[in-house]
Amino acid sequence: MTRELRSDQWYAGVDRNAYIHRAWMRRGLPADAFSGRPHLAIANTASDLTPCNSHLDEVAGAVRDGVHQAGGIALDLPVMSIGETQVRPTAMLWRNLAAMAAEEMLRANPVDGVVLLGGCDKTIPALLMAAASVDLPAVVVPGGPMLTGTFRGRPLGCGTDVWRLSEEVRAGTLSSAEFTASESAMIRSRGHCNTMGTASTMALVAEALGMVVPGLAGTPAPDSRLLAEANRSGRLAVDLVALDRRPSTLLTRASFHNAIVALAAVGGSTNAVVHLLAIAGRVGVELTLDDFDRIGSDVPLLVDLQPAGRFLMEDLHRAGGLLAVLREVSDLLDPTALTVTGPPLVDLVAEAPRWDPEVVRDRSAPLRPSAGIAVLRGNLAPDGAIIKPAAASPELLRHRGPAVVFESVEDLRARIDDPDLEVDADSVLVLRGCGPRGYPGMPEVANMPLPRKLLERGVRDMVRICDGRMSGTAYGTVVLHVAPEAAAGGPLSLVRTGDPVVLDLPRRELRLDVPAEELRRRQPPPATTDAYARPTRGWERLYVDHVQQADRGADLDFLTGSSGSTVHRESH
Known part of the structure; x- marks a missing residue:
């Protein structure tokens, strides 16, 4: 017996409502479109204002062909697109909005499954958050990196x-x-950043989560094999509906375990932490900052790729891609995690070829033996902060120095090159007011530029601390995602210039060497609080009122958890 399709709730029957739904869709669809053929949305983030995703219409065409070849009906569903390089004040401000809009449109429309097309940093996380919440059969097709x-x-x-x-x-x-x-x-070609930035990282992490056809993530955007695999993904999407294989069956604690292993082994972006926490929150998996340290901190860095190494994404693809990397650490993977194609991920990596041992290192000769994201705690970050040791200067990972405090991004830009700024190579640059609420949106500003006068003396790295984020393409000894942020009453708001700051990576410690009693007496100075965002209307107001802290994924508090695909009211 054929399983009832979700779209049948719109199209099946002879009543007025079914008539309206069918009649308005009879614009080129075949006569049998409403007779048991699954309807697949192509959630497409293509936009000329998101340059990294501008080619996704072509990818969508290949997906559409695959859906039709497998007997399905393919339907374009434009999704809010966020261009990391273009939008102000920061693309992260709209990740949750894009996720919410995509979720609502998937739930509201007569679709049985979805193919998710993303590329630039926030688009794949937003689409995965939406898919996790609505829980319709789904597969991700990453847009791919640019050529070198x-x-x-x-x-x-x-x-x-x-x-x-x-x-x-x-x-x-x-x-x-x-x-x-x-x-x-x-920028040589279409596609997203060719370093191990957030876009590359999230494509690979989505594959490690089991939501991408294995071997696809990292295929360069201009590569004809991307279109071939997009076609395959369209055909697979039809099968997913028939099998009722949903994100909730794939996005398990085991798959998040594997994603953390992959994140460490490829030297991925710190932004993946906040995105994975948000995705886990949508699907109901209990994931914490400590899981990243526990699972990933001792995983070797195997991919010699910028910003932690030498090569670029095109090189990783020719060297064998993510599967070649994971083969080297297959013993660290959870064998129960499944992939969108069916088999467990660990089965698919067993025979994965590794074509270039310079790009993808052997387990016995890693770039770094332990390079996963490290979680720091202490009186400066009671709820945690993170650092990427693979992108840091080893000699600075145990450091004590005086704070030089900046109240905002504007304050930083105004004073960082002031020749009278009291700063030296031992100083610790502190930037606050850049968290989810304070900016708002948690911008990528934590990798602060170094003072010009120190650059002229040959200094190329310093310890930097911020409640914001940094670009996945960036590098340096940067402590970020400090929680709670200053604008949420975090201790970062109490730091004064000259206070001794201690970073001790081996002890996972970040603290202000100031007596507790002194900190209890302090209040944030007006210059700090005056710089916080205070939106009065629109999305920014909703965001500031409801956004959670970085250690919770910076999702909105009313969006955590899966709400399913059921529509409870009908308009006609």
Whole structure:
């Protein structure tokens, strides 16, 4: 007996409502479109204003062909698109809005499953959050990284080399003209950043979660194999509906375990932490910051890729991709975690070929033996903060120095290059007011530029602490996601310039070396509180009133948990 499709709730029958639903959709659909054929939404984040996703209409065409070949009906569903490089004040402000809108549209419309097309940093997390909440059969097709560009014979890492070259300009070792000239070579093709930034990381993490056809994540955007696998994903989506294979069967605690292992082994973006916490919250998996440290901190870094290494995403793809990486750490994977194609992930990595041992290292010769995300706690971060040791300077991972405090991004920009700024290489730069509430949206500003006068002396890294985020393409000894943030009453709001700050990675400690009694007497100065965001209307107001802290994934408090696909009222 054929299982009833969800779309039949709209189309089956001879009453007025069914007539209206069918009649308005008879614009090119075949006569049998409403006779037991599954309807698949293609949730597409293509936009000219999201340059990394601008090619996704072509990918959607390949998905559409696959859906039709498998007997389904493919339907475009435009999804709010967020371009990391374009929107202000920060793309993270709208991740939850995009997730909420996608969830509501999937629930409201007569679709039986969905293919999720994302690329730029926030789009895949938003789509996964939506899919987890509505729990319709779903598969992710990542848009893929750009090809490697070169400038004067040297490969350029998108994002990472922007940070590096811009600091050299400020240091006086590179001219502004040379810096500008590199711009034309930085973005060689369509696709997202070619470093292990957040976009690359989230594509690989989505595959580790089991939500991507194994082997697809990391395929370069211009590669014809991306379209072939998009077609395959469209055909698979039809099967997922028939099998009733939903995100809730794939997004288990076991799959999040594997995602954390993958995150560490590839040297992935710190942003993956806040996204994985949010996705887990939507599907009801109890995931905490401590899980990232417990599971991932001793995982070896195996991918020699910027910003932690030398190569770029095109190299990782030719070297064997994520499956080749996970084969080296297969003993660390949870064997019970399934993939969207059916088999457990651990079964698929067993025979994965590794074509370039320089790009994907052997387990016995890692880039770093223990390089996963580390979680720090102490009187500066009672609910935790994180650091990426793979992108940090080893000599700074145990450090004590005086704080130099900046009240806001604007304050930082105004004073960081002041020749009278009292700062030296031992100082600890502290930037606050950049958390989910304070900015709002938790911008990627934690990797603060170093003071010009120190750059001119050859300094290239310092300890930096912030309640915001940093780009996955960035590097440095940066402590970020400090929770609670300053605007939520966190101790970061009490730090004063000159206070001794202690970072001790081996002890997982971040503390202010100030007596507890002194801290209890302190109040945040007006300069701190005056800089917090105070929106009065619209999405920003809703966001500030309901956003959770970084250690909870910075989701909205009323969006955690799965609410299913049932529509409880009908309009006609």
